Amino acid sequence: MRLVFFGTPNFAVPSLRAIVEKGHEVALVVTQPDKPAGRGLKLTLPPVKLEAQKLGLRVFQPEKLNEPETLKVIAEVHSEVLVVVAYGRILKEQYLALPPKGCINVHPSLLPKYRGPAPIQHAILNGDQITGVTTMFMDAGMDTGDIILQWEVPIDPDDTFGTLSQKLSEVASELLIETLDLIERGEAPRIPQDHSQATYAPILPPEIAHLDFSQPAVKLRNIIRALNPDPCAFAFFRGKRVKFWMVQSVEEKTQETPGRIVAVEKNKLLIATGDGLLMPTELQTEGKKPLPISEWLKGTQPQVGEQFL
The missing domain is CATH 3.40.50.170 (Formyl transferase, N-terminal domain)
Structure with missing residues (x-):
């Protein structure tokens, strides 16, 4: 035709x-x-x-x-x-x-x-x-x-x-x-x-990319997936923008402030949310390339109690 x-x-x-x-x-x-x-x-x-x-x-x-x-x-x-x-x-x-x-x-x-x-x-x-x-x-x-x-x-x-x-x-x-x-x-x-x-799927508002850690970990994970690769979800850590490329959610209760680091291990970072924990597997600090979490932890040296904003 x-x-x-x-x-x-x-x-x-x-x-x-x-x-x-x-x-x-x-x-x-x-x-x-x-x-x-x-x-x-x-x-x-x-x-x-x-x-x-x-x-x-x-x-x-x-x-x-x-x-x-x-x-x-x-x-x-x-x-x-x-x-x-x-x-x-x-x-x-x-x-x-x-x-x-x-x-x-x-x-x-x-x-x-x-x-x-x-x-x-x-x-x-x-x-x-x-x-x-x-x-x-x-x-x-x-x-x-x-x-x-x-x-x-x-x-x-x-x-x-x-x-x-x-x-x-x-x-x-x-x-x-x-x-x-x-x-x-x-x-x-x-x-x-x-x-x-019928349901409607409008263009996502730009502000959704800035992660609000008071939301449940499962919802945050879905936001991160939906914004990968563009524009990519982010938060601020030590004053610098950090892109969240991939994360897992962990069903574990915590009383910590949302966005606060609750655990740091060799290959694991856990962040408090409104419900459950967020476990990033790939992050990118502004001005640098995306890194698997083990490499990001090695270069950044985050501490328990520090805050993602």
């Missing part, structure tokens, strides 16, 4: 690659503009653009999606289907009316659960053990369209936003190929969502 592909981050790359490998004609790849990044604010190309260039595909990066000129460029492609995978902007109704076989969205949750821009983080944040991927026919709402296919994906206890995103992106590419096959054959189902069961 002839299609236009909308996508921007790494999550969308396996889907674009799979579509091309399957033999579909990707007439145009639409991705967000290059953006300054890093200390030098050097222009960085979106991962989908990099992949599209490798595949020899035409790339379009509109500054404003809903301008008449932008719509004209995409309409002139005369695609049968629009495919949207983590593009990062909402397509208005004029786009939904373009392709004769519909606009397809790939969403990393089991809709109607976790509609919105941050479903993977919220699944981890809430301690879910199962998530998944949904393909759907897009409508004017946010992730409210009729479901085509869904696949469940287990969440491992040590999964982070990074590792789970990678797993889901590979599943998404397979599910998308199966979805396009059904559409091409005219056999794609349309399963209405149960809107009464």
Whole structure:
């Protein structure tokens, strides 16, 4: 089928690659503009653009999606289907009316659960053990369209936003190929969502990254997993920012002030929380590289009674 592909981050790359490998004609790849990044604010190309260039595909990066000129460029492609995978902007109704076989969205949750821009983080944040991927026919709402296919994906206890995103992106590419096959054959189902069961997954507020040790250890662990690798949860120790890359929670009661170090051993650091103890396994003090806890302890020499803030 002839299609236009909308996508921007790494999550969308396996889907674009799979579509091309399957033999579909990707007439145009639409991705967000290059953006300054890093200390030098050097222009960085979106991962989908990099992949599209490798595949020899035409790339379009509109500054404003809903301008008449932008719509004209995409309409002139005369695609049968629009495919949207983590593009990062909402397509208005004029786009939904373009392709004769519909606009397809790939969403990393089991809709109607976790509609919105941050479903993977919220699944981890809430301690879910199962998530998944949904393909759907897009409508004017946010992730409210009729479901085509869904696949469940287990969440491992040590999964982070990074590792789970990678797993889901590979599943998404397979599910998308199966979805396009059904559409091409005219056999794609349309399963209405149960809107009464819908939940929303907004972008996480920046302040969540600064750990509040008065919260339970289990919740803190989920926050740390949900923010790994970006932006990464942190606290302050001896006036310096320390990133928490990975931790375990320990079900042990303590009367100590939350954030206070209650035990230091050769390979173990225990921090009091509102309920239970937090046991970091990888930390990174600002200006230094991430270290396993044994190396961090050796270099930092923390003492029982010192405080993470």
